[in-house]
Amino acid sequence: MDPNPKSFPILSYVMARLPSLGPRPDAPNSEFDLEQQPTPHSKPPSDPSSSSCQVRIEDDMPHLTHPGVLASMTRAISDVAQTRSVLYTLGPRPDHEAVDNARSKLAEIEANLAKQLEEIVLSPRPADVDRLQWRSHLAEREDDYRRSADKEKLAFKAVLAVDEMHDAYEKLLKEAEERLEKIYETAQTTAGEYSPEDEFPPKTEEPNEEVIGILQAASGEGLKQVDLSGRRLRFLPEAFGRIRSLVALDISSNQLE
Numbered sequence: 001m002d003p004n005p006k007s008f009p010i011l012s013y014v015m016a017r018l019p020s021l022g023p024r025p026d027a028p029n030s031e032f033d034l035e036q037q038p039t040p041h042s043k044p045p046s047d048p049s050s051s052s053c054q055v056r057i058e059d060d061m062p063h064l065t066h067p068g069v070l071a072s073m074t075r076a077i078s079d080v081a082q083t084r085s086v087l088y089t090l091g092p093r094p095d096h097e098a099v100d101n102a103r104s105k106l107a108e109i110e111a112n113l114a115k116q117l118e119e120i121v122l123s124p125r126p127a128d129v130d131r132l133q134w135r136s137h138l139a140e141r142e143d144d145y146r147r148s149a150d151k152e153k154l155a156f157k158a159v160l161a162v163d164e165m166h167d168a169y170e171k172l173l174k175e176a177e178e179r180l181e182k183i184y185e186t187a188q189t190t191a192g193e194y195s196p197e198d199e200f201p202p203k204t205e206e207p208n209e210e211v212i213g214i215l216q217a218a219s220g221e222g223l224k225q226v227d228l229s230g231r232r233l234r235f236l237p238e239a240f241g242r243i244r245s246l247v248a249l250d251i252s253s254n255q256l257e
Helices: 009-015 048-060 067-076 078-090 096-122 131-189 209-221 238-242
Strands: 225-227 248-250
Touching: 009 048, 009 067, 009 078, 009 131, 067 078, 067 131, 078 131, 096 131
Parallel strands: 225 248
Antiparallel strands: none
């Protein structure tokens, strides 16, 4: 989940200087920050390949060692750090086989549901059953079938949601690298004297009140399933990575970047 030093050299350099990610604490009530865990989850700083890449980029781009430049770059990639935190919680990206299987299963569930609903429509009403009672009975059966189908879909939707998030994360890395390149270009023209006014902040958006409400409910009630589909979200709030009870998260039909 950490950026590849060959594809994103500056971003990799800056991200390597953020606090490492570690396993969750066992205590259910303990406070923790996914970006502040002391135990490294990725490659340690002493890794030879990582160290050599950092030495080379410092030789090629000496202004990276300037505290002001590094601090500005760190602020400019806050969206990347937050998304990485969530992805560490959700786990690795599903492979193509898992994604294809999830799509196939969802289509299978939909087909089975359509067949069940068709059977309901074609069901003859017994002569001794009142028309309104029969309609109520059919409506209950339909609701049962739909609820059952939705429950079956959860796990497969989760696979697609995680895959979608990883895809959005890759695009986010490219944008972040471009921001850092602009920051360094500015630092070069000012001989390393960098001002916050020169920064290129990540794209932000006003908080979605509905999403905030869902977060508050999930934190207080221990929700296992959260549906954020179709809410035009561009970024997933980092707080969702801290909901220990969360099992399924639907973020389909959004605008994640």
